[in-house]
Every structure is written in structure tokens, then in C-alpha cells.
Amino acid sequence: MRGLLLSSALLAASVSAFAEGLSGNMAVEGRAFTQGSVPPGRVDNEWSLSAQPRWQWVLGRDDELTLELFARIDEGLGRQHGDIRELRWLHVDGDNEWRIGIDSVFWGVTESRHLVDVINSVDRLEGLDGEDKLGQPMIHYSRLTEDGVLEVFLLPGFRAAHYADTDARLTPSIPVRESLARYESSQEDRHVDGALRYSASMGDHDFGVSVFRGTQREPLLQASMLNGQPVLIPFYPLMTQWGLEWQAILGEWTWKIEAIRRIRDDGRFTAATSGFEYTFYDLGASGIDVGWLLEYSSDQRPEAVFDDDWFTGVRLAFNDAQSSEILAGLLYDARRGSQSLRVEASRRLGDSWKLSLEAQSFNHVAAGDPLKTLARDDYIQLELAWYF
Amino acid sequence: MFSRLLMTLALLIPVVAQAGEAEDRGLEIARAADAYDQGFGDFQADMVMTLKDRRGRKTTRYIRIRTLEMPDDGDRSLSIFDEPADVKGTAMLTWSHGLKPDDQWLYLPALKRVKRINSRNKSGPFMGSEFAFEDLGSQEVEKYHYRFLREEPCDDSQCFVVERTPAYTYSGYTRQVVWIDKNGYRLRKVDYYDRKNAPLKTLTVSGYRQYLEHYWRPDRMEMVNHQNGKSTLLEWKNYRFRTGLSERDFRKQALKRLR
Structure with a gap:
């Protein structure tokens, strides 16, 4: 991994002289866990630095090349990693x-x-919400039509998932x-x-x-013994996934649906x-938008976390010069509580x-819930980023 | 009894006729202004937006604008954000349609996500500025009801003064009073009145230049908010007309490859 980081940095330095567009950010992040860990001895506070530079070269009217790198350095807790997010x-x-x-x-x-x-593997070291992703090698063809696009x-x-050391949290x-x-x-x-x-x-x-055929991006963790010690071994099954997504705007309401049918050796799920999302725009002529979100998830997969879960949240957009925003949400597992x-x-x-x-607390995690391993990992995280 | 009714009617008739006349004349001016600007095809420009707070502190945004004229519909436009740096690469695509709500999508480069946004957000501030979304949207004729008020001198010219009332829902205004000059149908000034009909903002437009020997575009638009003491200055630079943009450049998919 250090080799990758170093060679990426060298590559970046050598090509940056020709870059027409350089942008990105550098950030310092502090994270504090508010409860003692189970098992004991895992970190309570951690600091890390990250950088995400992006270069863009315009090669004439119809061509361009982009490179985006990501690296995080921490105090040695296994979140240290680098990735080529984009080189296309x-x-x-x-x-x-x-x-x-x-x-x-x-x-x-x-x-x-x-x-x-389903295309990219999640960068688990960056967050569990699935919005940080590992760069995926691909040939991606798009055919644009009047109203839409067909993509192949x-x-x-394959980009395998990475897990932090057991000294780390989450x-x-x-x-x-x-x-x-x-x-x-x-x-x-x-x-x-x-x-x-x-x-x-x-x-x-x-x-x-959409339809996808290939190796499932998130592994199934299988319990095993290694030299008399319990370990988890990732298993990546093959799957076919059919996907459907739909969104409609009706007045202040935005309705959303996502559904998948996943076919694997162990079943069809x-x-x-x-x-x-319902939004009160410009509430009382204050310029503030207040949105209310409600989503329900069901999932037949045996490894599912969101098998019978409600999410409700409030989004505040202040629309001020500093673009201040707050999103607060509650996840509730209707089956386990x-x-x-x-x-x-x-x-x-x-x-x-x-x-x-960013702050998250795990309350009343029921026994047998896949979230049990996170039950004492309540945290609060602050990040200060410089954009260029 | 009958004579009193007749007298009342006689008194009313000229008033009603006058009101109808004022509305017709207001609409006529709006149509003439719209007709004058037709046929520009497309244009691109750079916009520097300077926000000034009550204490005079300034922050600046850089935005590139691309607009395509649609023959049978409202204009399509793209706003590409270059600064502040944390929103660099963010872009907004708008398909405006007269009275029907606009279609609007936002591209979020960090997530590579194209997100449909709800265009019912008319009165909210654009990028934390004193301009509301509805102030910057395509000003189609059917978006307002008009009433001609008077003619009066404005700067170096003579202006029509017209009151317009939003015909669309979700507006933050009860009415606007607009000054349009007679020798080019150029918007010179707008007074905005809030939902309680109290004076809210004044827009002053200046530095007009003519392009393609016909179309007028301003260099400066300054919006002053009388209620909160803040102001926003838009400086327009580098106008280019008929740059060869087509409908293909204003599709949702095009948001993923803007430069």
C-alpha cells in the first residue's frame, strides 16, 4: 500500500507540470468515541490527514484525461490507505x-x-454509507438518446473490500x-x-x-478458526442483480423507489x-429550506442489516453565504428494535x-443484530478541509 | 334608484376601461421586449457574483452560464460553478417552461451523482445571494400579469414603468415594478415587494452592450435588499453568442462531462 501511495504521488508530481486543471482538497480529521470499547483496548480518539487531488487534461474538443488520487494517513490504525479514484x-x-x-x-x-x-466496491475505511468508493477498472460505453442513456x-x-485493524473502531x-x-x-x-x-x-x-453479472462487491464474512483463533474470512459469491430505480416530483413531494432482485447460488433475494422527501422551501421567507425524509427498507438476504428498517430524517439547508447544512436521521429496525x-x-x-x-450513536442494539459489533462505537467526528 | 345605478355605472365604466387598457399596454410592452430578444440562438458568459453582507464583508463566486433558446418552450440553461473551490464542478441544468414548473437537475461531482431537484423552490436564495431562483430564471412573458403605470425619464433614456404580478405559484413576491427603456426594451430597474407587499429589494441593471448588432446584455446587475442590508453584485464578462451549442449539450447526461 505504501508502494502504491508513493508511486501515485510520484506519478502525480511528474505529470502535474502539464495539468490544465488541478483541484481537490486536503483535510485533517479528528474522531472521538464516547464509550469504552468491547473488546477493551480499541482506540478512543484518532487523528488523520487526507488528500484528494484531481487533474484534468483537455485533449482537444472530444477527448479528455482525468486523474484523481486519494490518500489517508493515520496513526497506524489500519485506516491508512491510498487509491486511484479515477484515471480515465x-x-x-x-x-x-x-x-x-x-x-x-x-x-x-x-x-x-x-x-x-453496484459497479464500485465501497471504500469501507472511509465510511459505511457507501458514498466513498474504490476506483473500478472499466470500459464504459454510453449511447445517448433523446430522453435518456443506454450504458454498457x-x-x-475486482476491488476487494478493506477492513481496519481490530484495534480500530467501526x-x-x-x-x-x-x-x-x-x-x-x-x-x-x-x-x-x-x-x-x-x-x-x-x-x-x-x-x-439495470442488470449486473459478476462478483458481488461486498463480501460475506464467514466465521472460521486459524491457529486456534477465531477469524472472519471474506467470501465473494457470483451474482446476477436486476435493479430498478424511479423518482417523481409531485408538488413539494419527491417520491423514490429502488428495488433489486439478486440471484446467487444460495438463493434469490x-x-x-x-x-x-417533503420540503418546505424558504420557510417563512427566511431563505431556509426544511426537508422531511422517510424511507422504508426491506431485504430478504440472510446477511442483510436493513431487513425491516425505517429511516426518518430532517434536512436543513440555510442557503446562506457559507452554505450551512444539517442532516439528522434516525434508523429504526422494526423487527429487532x-x-x-x-x-x-x-x-x-x-x-x-x-x-x-459527523456523529452517530448506536442505541438499543439488539442481540443478534448485525450492527451488534458497532454497539459501543458511538462517535463524533470533525473535519477541516482546505479546497483548491 | 334607477338613476343612481346609472350614475354609478357611468362613473365605473371609464375606470374599468382604463384598467383594461393599462393591462393591455403592460402586456404589449412585455411582448415587445420578448420579441426583440428572440432569435439569439445561444450564448455563453462568465459571471462573477460578489456577496456583500451588512458589515461590508465580501465573498465571491465564479459561475459560467450557457443558455440555449428553444423555439416552442422556455430557454434551457446550464450554470457551472468554478468557485468557491468546495463546489467546483457542481452544475445546475434548468429546462424552463413558462407556467409549468421547470425541470432542474444538479450534478454533485464528489458523488458523481446527478440529482433531480424540486423547482418549486422559487423564492429561496441562489447560492446564498440576494438573488432568488425566480429572479435568475428565464423571464417568459406568461409568467406574469402586467399593468402599465407610466412613462418617465430614466438615466439617459425614457422608460416604461410596468407593474407585474407573478402568475406562477410559490413566488416570494406580491408584485414587481419594472423600468424598461423605450429604445431597446432593456430592463433598467426592478423594485420587488415581498409577500406582505412591503418593499424588499431593488435591482439596478447597467453597462448594456449590444451583441450581433441587435441583442442587449448588461455588464452589471446589482441587487440591494432593503430589509437585511445585504447586497449582491453580478458582473457579466465574456459574452459569446451563437457558439454552436445544441440540445445535446443541455441533456441531463451532459452534466457528467462538463468542462
Whole structure:
């Protein structure tokens, strides 16, 4: 990993002289856990630094090259890592677009989870919400139509999930042996995956249908013994996933649905998230928008966390010069009674700085809940980022 | 009894006729202004937005604007944010449609996500400025009811003074009084009245230049908020007309490859 970091940094330095557009951010982050850990001895406070530079080279009217790197340095708790988030060539030929290289894509409409979003592996060391992703090698072809786009993906190379050390928080208390990972495919992590998607807008409606065939991005963790010690071994099954997403705007209401049908060796499973966002715009001519979100998730998969769960939240957008925002949400597991409260807030300082707060508490985590391992990992996190 | 009714009617008729006339004349001016600006095709420009708070502290945003004229619909426009740096690469696509709510999408580069946004947000501030979304949207004729008030001198010119009342829902205004000059149908000034009909903001437009020997575009638009003491200055630079933009550049998918 250090080798990757170093070579990335060297590559970046050597090419930056020709960069036409450099942007990105550097940030310092502090995280404090408010309860003693189980098992004891895991860290209570941690500091880290991160950098995410992005270069863009315009190669004539129809071509461009982009490079985006990410690196985090911590105090040695296993969150230290680097990644090439993007290194791709874009070629546009009328209604045809080609993206070749390492890239990431986003599919979906709901806020509390991202079910249909299946192309990239999640960067678990950066967060559990699925919004930080590892760069995925791909050949991505898009054919634009009047109202939408048909996309074809060929995905060589697989990005396995990384877990922090057991000294760290927000990770299983039993060590995950990534090096012993097993794959259903005999080609292991060299299986070439593929996907198709059509998405379009019609009036107030946006929808998408997709199908993916290949190695499941998130591993199933299988309990095992190694030298008399319990360990978890990642297993990556092959799957076919059909996905559906739909969103409609009706007055102040935004309605959303995401649903998947996932077909694996161990069964066929359906999962769905649906709900709405209702917004009071410019409340009392204050300029403040107040949004109310409600989403329900069901999931038949045996490893599912969101199997019968409600999410409700409030989004405040102050629309001030500092773009201040607060999102507070409560997750409630209707079957087990577990609850988790999460708050995200951010505010710009001056022209190039941004302060972000993130806090999450895990309340009443029921025995047998997959979240049990996080039950004592309530945390509050502050990040100060400089943008350039 | 009958004579009193007749007298009342006689008194009323000229008033009603006058009101109708004022409305017709107001609409006529709005239509003439709209007709004058038709046929520009497309344009691109750079916008520097300076926000000034009550104490005079300033912050600046850099935004690139691309607009495409649509023959049978409202204009389509793209706003690409270059600064502040934390929103660099963010872009907003708007398909405006007269009285029907606009279609609007926002591209969030950090997530590579194109998100549909609810265009019912008319009266809220744009980027923390004193401009509301409805002030910057495409000003289609059918968006307002008009009433001609008077003619009066304005700067170096003679102006029509017209009152317009939003015909669309969710507006933050009861009415606006607009000054439009007679020799180019150029907007010179707008007084905005809030939902309680109290004076809220004044927009002053200046530095007009003519492009393609016909179309007028301003260099400066200054919005002063009388209620909170803040102001926002928009400086327009680098106007380019008929740059070859097409509908393809204003599709939702195009948000992912803007430069």
C-alpha cells in the first residue's frame, strides 16, 4: 500500500507540470468515541490527514484525461490507505461516449441506502454509507438518446473490500483475514464482470433499469478458526442483480423507489427501499429550506442489516453565504428494535475552507443484530478541509 | 334608484376601461421586449457574483452560464460553478417552461451523482445571494400579469414603468415594478415587494452592450435588499453568442462531462 501511495504521488508530481486543471482538497480529521470499547483496548480518539487531488487534461474538443488520487494517513490504525479514484480517458463522438480506465459511477435515488448502486466496491475505511468508493477498472460505453442513456459496462479487475485493524473502531471485533479471501469464480478476482443500464427522464419522472453479472462487491464474512483463533474470512459469491430505480416530483413531494432482485447460488433475494422527501422551501421567507425524509427498507438476504428498517430524517439547508447544512436521521429496525441516530452538518469558512461534523450513536442494539459489533462505537467526528 | 345605478355605472365604466387598457399596454410592452430578444440562438458568459453582507464583508463566486433558446418552450440553461473551490464542478441544468414548473437537475461531482431537484423552490436564495431562483430564471412573458403605470425619464433614456404580478405559484413576491427603456426594451430597474407587499429589494441593471448588432446584455446587475442590508453584485464578462451549442449539450447526461 505504501508502494502504491508513493508511486501515485510520484506519478502525480511528474505529470502535474502539464495539468490544465488541478483541484481537490486536503483535510485533517479528528474522531472521538464516547464509550469504552468491547473488546477493551480499541482506540478512543484518532487523528488523520487526507488528500484528494484531481487533474484534468483537455485533449482537444472530444477527448479528455482525468486523474484523481486519494490518500489517508493515520496513526497506524489500519485506516491508512491510498487509491486511484479515477484515471480515465473520455472520448465523445456525437451521441456515443466512451470512458476507459479507472472510474466510479453512481446509480440510484434514495438517501438512506444505495441498493442498486453496484459497479464500485465501497471504500469501507472511509465510511459505511457507501458514498466513498474504490476506483473500478472499466470500459464504459454510453449511447445517448433523446430522453435518456443506454450504458454498457465491461469490468475487468475486482476491488476487494478493506477492513481496519481490530484495534480500530467501526470494524468487526474478530479479525478479517483479507489475504485468505475466497471467490466463487474459479478466476477469483480476475473474473470479468459486466452490466447494462437504461435510464431516462420523462416529465417529472426519472427512472432506471439495470442488470449486473459478476462478483458481488461486498463480501460475506464467514466465521472460521486459524491457529486456534477465531477469524472472519471474506467470501465473494457470483451474482446476477436486476435493479430498478424511479423518482417523481409531485408538488413539494419527491417520491423514490429502488428495488433489486439478486440471484446467487444460495438463493434469490429481493430488497427494496422506498419513501419520500417533503420540503418546505424558504420557510417563512427566511431563505431556509426544511426537508422531511422517510424511507422504508426491506431485504430478504440472510446477511442483510436493513431487513425491516425505517429511516426518518430532517434536512436543513440555510442557503446562506457559507452554505450551512444539517442532516439528522434516525434508523429504526422494526423487527429487532435497534436504533441509530446520525447527524451530518457542514459550513464553509471563508472562501476555501469547510468544516464538517459527523456523529452517530448506536442505541438499543439488539442481540443478534448485525450492527451488534458497532454497539459501543458511538462517535463524533470533525473535519477541516482546505479546497483548491 | 334607477338613476343612481346609472350614475354609478357611468362613473365605473371609464375606470374599468382604463384598467383594461393599462393591462393591455403592460402586456404589449412585455411582448415587445420578448420579441426583440428572440432569435439569439445561444450564448455563453462568465459571471462573477460578489456577496456583500451588512458589515461590508465580501465573498465571491465564479459561475459560467450557457443558455440555449428553444423555439416552442422556455430557454434551457446550464450554470457551472468554478468557485468557491468546495463546489467546483457542481452544475445546475434548468429546462424552463413558462407556467409549468421547470425541470432542474444538479450534478454533485464528489458523488458523481446527478440529482433531480424540486423547482418549486422559487423564492429561496441562489447560492446564498440576494438573488432568488425566480429572479435568475428565464423571464417568459406568461409568467406574469402586467399593468402599465407610466412613462418617465430614466438615466439617459425614457422608460416604461410596468407593474407585474407573478402568475406562477410559490413566488416570494406580491408584485414587481419594472423600468424598461423605450429604445431597446432593456430592463433598467426592478423594485420587488415581498409577500406582505412591503418593499424588499431593488435591482439596478447597467453597462448594456449590444451583441450581433441587435441583442442587449448588461455588464452589471446589482441587487440591494432593503430589509437585511445585504447586497449582491453580478458582473457579466465574456459574452459569446451563437457558439454552436445544441440540445445535446443541455441533456441531463451532459452534466457528467462538463468542462
